[in-house]
Amino acid sequence: MSTNKVILGSEEWCSFPELGIPLIKARVDSGAKTSALHAVNIAPFLRDGESWVKFDINPIQNNLKTIIHCEALLVDKRIVKSSSGFREQRYVIRTTLDFGEHKWSIEMTLTNRDSMGFRMLLGREAMSGRVLVDPEQKYLLGQPSSEKLKELYHNAERAKTGLKIGLLASNPELYSNKRIIEAGEQRGHEMHFLNIKECYMKLDATKPEIHYRGGKILSDFDAVIPRIRPSITFYGCALTRQFEAMKVFCLNSASAITQSRDKLYSLQLLLNHGVDIPTTGFANSPLDTDDLIKMVGGSPLIVKLLEGTQGKGVVLAETKKAAESVINAFKSLNANILVQEFIKEANGKDIRCFVIDGKVVAAIQREALPGEFRANIHLGGTASIIKVTSEEKRIAIKAAKAMNLKVAGVDIIRSSKGPLLLEVNSSPGLEGIEGATNKDIAGEMIKAIEKNFKWK
Template sequence: MKKLKIIGSEEWCIFPDMGIPAIKARVDSGAKTSSIQATNIKVYNKGAQEWVKFEVNPLQENRSIAIECDARLIDRRMVKSSSGISEERLVVKTPVALGHDTFGIELTLANRDTMEFRMLLGREALTNRYMVNPADSYAIQDFKEEELNSIYAPYFKEKTGLKIALLASNPELYSNKRLVEAAEARGHEIVFLNVELAYMKLDARSPEIRYRGGNILNEFDAVIPRIKPSVTFYGCALIRQFDNLGVYCQNSAEAIAQSRDKLFASQLFSKNDIHIPITGFAKSPMDTKDLIRMVNGAPLIIKLLESTQGKGVVLAETNKAAESVINAFKSVNTNILVQEFIKEANGQDIRCFVVNGKVVASMQRQAEKGEFRANIHQGGKASIIKITQEERKLALKAAKVLNLAVAGVDIIRSNKGPLLLEVNSSPGLEGIENATGQDIANSMIMAIEKKLKFSSLA
């Protein structure tokens, strides 16, 4: 029997013909064919043969390095992914080097961007060559961080910054202007993209996002989504498409959609032991009286499910008024929540601005005289405030439950302790920056740099 070399459960591979100096692979004898992460895949003809161009980001969570590869297409195969879904994948053949051994290997081109490893080494590559020791790692060859930095030094682009897309609707808004200023101040290129002027090509081999006039959007490192409520559905579809193309989106489509559905968000908060004002929801107007009693009676708050910036929020001061408003909404098939009114808050609430698991700024908002909501867009006044440790924990937990990297978390102080009002996935910057003096736009840009492991020279 041929003596086989021992290989670990994780190994470094080198692809000399494709110009990849080192890529970490998960060794998986359960998979027949090896696969590699590939984006921007394009099939073309070279003479009588089909070839394929594609890009590989060989280092996990580092999209600043993209190696352009070129290989002959040898097959198209139906492959079942780890989620159990079958999909057609392109197959190429190229030499791979593991330590001192070099041999031909078949690779399927796959989107492995969400996987821990950018490559999977299957059993076809292992057969008659290696025996796997799952308890070992890098038995063939290992690279220290200093070696990797040296190896990949020629592949770093000379540009000093990232290319960022600001996906929103109005370039003149304070928040959008500040984000552009902050990104440019740190040496990045930032482009404003109007949500409604972008469109998608859905295709397994070459998905795309295009913009007004047919320009293909394929060079962005990150997207900052600031989606207004009226375009939530389409905006989230675009964010999912960017994510499918391997672009980092500061808030995911799923997180934004959850935050915009106040009923679903409230259910998630309740499930995760996050205290909110007592909230009720019903479809039929037949039990309106019991719904009102359930939230401790009037005065109470009535909210449209997709209200934002204080719009679509009503205070009903008596049970009779509450019944009238609730039944009026239900007569036009509008979904609403009813919520207990926290009288002791005296028209005040707290906005905590969360960025990547940290409260970077907090302000107190005071409602205008005669109003019950302390929303700046409705005439409320803002001032800096020092929040308690309990309030900080509440804000961070709420953002985490919705999986939001950037969030405006609204909290109200009550006799029962701090209560969560709601979480905004596209929080405004003007009020809180002016009230606190904090450069929140810069914090958001720095969070993107950290996520992409980009070292700014600014």
């Protein structure tokens, strides 16, 4: 006679996906009416006016180190008589029982089963109409290896308690880095500072690795936040690519960081995406200097070293003669330069928009101190909150998207032609913008990682 019922042995492995329990061994007992799940630290609470219960479970018998934190809607409280004849009041929950291809909703009571041989008891109420039991058999639906169990429990613990996140940077005492570590820990994640100069890598087609000074292998990271200073862009991006090869989520990718550090390429990329910039010229030969100056509107103008870091290698040439002298001096050193129009009407001010995951989360206006030189680029001074226009927000978001950066500091200058984009920074500092706006920017960066993992 054919049946659609699932056949179980006297012991089987099952899971409870809604509780985050990946696998647990159950005693299949048709002699018991009620199903029971091992639980400790049981505590009822209210959520949106409904009664819930939270509890912890050690899913492995005689193992108190592995803990899974669970929450479930409370169905009932009832008196249950145990196999030893002891009566106790238990909380009752309803959740999905998963036997692989077979899933259905059951009610379970919560109780401490430390003295019992199984963390889970499957009673006949949960089996009625669905199960046939062969008491002479065990594990008819399969038995996992110890390695598989270890992996499943490890991943389940992490899903409940947080992610393992590495901050790939150079200076652990830097304000931005300290804030990111702090924000991650406050949101329940395991944070590690990874000094770029102390990392080295093994290139391998099947098992790529990153080692840390002393021989420690950096494994099991869920995500990495690269914050690479310009002077070590090459090595920092090589490490980021290695993490990507190891299937670790990187908040900013190596390719995005690399192209953001190439001033000429990044400007061409932005223009191709319809983002306006100050008129800019680039030439290879000193013989073209005169026309190069003309094409950006003449003096005063800005000369920028392509290899220069933010605020460095930038010169304001106030006259044509000065511009020719600076350009030719750089060219005699075989240095690649950009020549850019000077936005006089900006009056020493620019706007920094902080973009995270396609959204402007904060913005400040930066203004030079009296007498301080500013050449279409921020060199210091004061920061204050500013209300950015919808067009400025659009430009900032579009620029970050064009550069494929999930986190970016986008610098914009207000001109008579409208807002113009100056630069996109892939490792923007947090101190100025958090201090001026009092916003938790570091926390927003951690939330962007959580969103990628759909972690709550």
